[in-house]
Amino acid sequence: MRTEPDELDFADWLLHLGNGSLTNNCQLGEDIVEIPGECGVRDSIVDEMFGSSVTGIEYMSGKAYLCPKNKDFLKIKEHFLKTFPRQNKTYFSADSIICVDQEEQNNFPLDFINTLTPSGMPPHERNLKVGAIIMLLRNLNPSAGLCNGTRLIIRKVMPNVIDAEILAGHTKVSRAFIPRIRHFF
Secondary structure (H helix, E strand, C coil): CCCCCCCHHHHHHHHHHHHCCCCCCCCCCCCCCCCCHHHCCCCCHHHHHHCCCCCCHHHHHCCCCCCCCHHHHHHHHHHHHHHCCCCEEEEECCCCCCCCCHHHHCCCCHHHHCCCCCCCCCCCEEEEECCCEEECCCCCEHHHCECCCCEEEEEEECCCEEEEEECCCCCCCCEEEEECCCCCC
């Protein structure tokens, strides 16, 4: 995660969180992590991060939320999209299993595979809306500024392409077309 030079304590805390070396003084279980007070949320995380009092693109593009698990992030994202006043476009993954042995292929039902959310991979069902801010998770074209972490705002959604405007960074272009990407593992 990118942090500012004056956020060294927070950067150190993030490293300890990622390494699993935070001391857990909480008696609620091993998945519970005590977070610094300045990171806490009083009401709704969506209202806290993207509240109605400040709605500028510049303000919103500088915000991010950190979740230890993909399923938690996906819940917050879906909650935010429900509050966003635009038409929803749903994209689905095109999953297939390639095995030499047909018997082996039967061991992996697509319904089960579609429930998995491995790190760095998008979920089976991806909801997007025009005007929503997205972040690239892959280096698509570094020379044009389309790198991991680049923030964009969706301008148009099409069946196999997302038309987006680059919000920040040193880029040669201001508009980008993000194609549907095949992932293998």
